[in-house]
Amino acid sequence: MRRPPDTTRPSMPPPPPPLDFRRMALQDLERVMEIERDGFAHPWSMDLLRREMVHDWSTILVATATRRGPAGSPSEVIAGFVVYWLVHDELHVLNIATAVEERRRGVGRALMDEAAARARKAGAVLATLEVRRSNAAALALYRDLGYRQVGIRPNYYADEGEDAIVMVMDL
Numbered sequence: 001m002r003r004p005p006d007t008t009r010p011s012m013p014p015p016p017p018p019l020d021f022r023r024m025a026l027q028d029l030e031r032v033m034e035i036e037r038d039g040f041a042h043p044w045s046m047d048l049l050r051r052e053m054v055h056d057w058s059t060i061l062v063a064t065a066t067r068r069g070p071a072g073s074p075s076e077v078i079a080g081f082v083v084y085w086l087v088h089d090e091l092h093v094l095n096i097a098t099a100v101e102e103r104r105r106g107v108g109r110a111l112m113d114e115a116a117a118r119a120r121k122a123g124a125v126l127a128t129l130e131v132r133r134s135n136a137a138a139l140a141l142y143r144d145l146g147y148r149q150v151g152i153r154p155n156y157y158a159d160e161g162e163d164a165i166v167m168v169m170d171l
């Protein structure tokens with residue numbers, strides 16, 4: 001006999017999409033800017049992103065998932081991106097965002113893990129970042145990954161005079 005559905009248990013969240021990672025290409029700029037604009041009240045400009053693409057020490061990684069369109073044909077969608085610098089033995093995360101419709105499915109965590117793995121492979125031993133004091137989602141993500149707070153930069157974000165929390169993690 002089939003069991004009646006268990007209505008006391010919350011429904012399971014959708015499984016995380018299988019992700020691939022690659023360096024951002026110029027043709028990704030529009031999509032990355034779209035995610036950036038949706039993610040931040042004061043988004044980076046397209047020019048700033050373009051400049052990050054040419055610095056030797058800077059990497060922009062995109063996380064991509066394969067989706068089936070209405071006709072059933074597979075296509076690649078960019079679910080999020082991370083911008084980081086590798087200088088000497090330090091990974092510095094400058095920016096990360098997940099597309100609004102892809103949040104809470106592990107994309108941010110996967111991007112941070114991928115950046116850390118690549119940095120470790122390149123010889124980095126420490127990861128650092130700054131985050132707005134009010135950014136609860138990002139703070140929760142970083143704490144969950146093992147970052148710890150080591151300081152505060154008062155009024156670091158000039159736009160709103162908001163403090164930055166400085167966080168580090170051993171790689």
Ligand SMILES: CC(C)(COP(=O)(O)OP(=O)(O)OC[C@H]1O[C@@H](n2cnc3c(N)ncnc32)[C@H](O)[C@@H]1OP(=O)(O)O)[C@@H](O)C(=O)NCCC(=O)NCCS
Nearest residue numbers: 039096097098103104105106107108109137138140141144
């Ligand atoms: C912060 C951000 C990148 C997280 O991306 P995401 O893909 O949704 O994160 P994940 O699904 O990988 O979440 C991993 C963990 O982070 C924490 N977390 C993520 N979003 C959270 C939220 N809104 N509230 C509380 N915790 C959150 C949780 O611990 C989560 O694990 P769980 O889902 O198993 O509980 C995303 O919210 C975003 O793009 N925000 C706008 C841009 C931004 O603020 N970037 C950070 C700049 S410093």
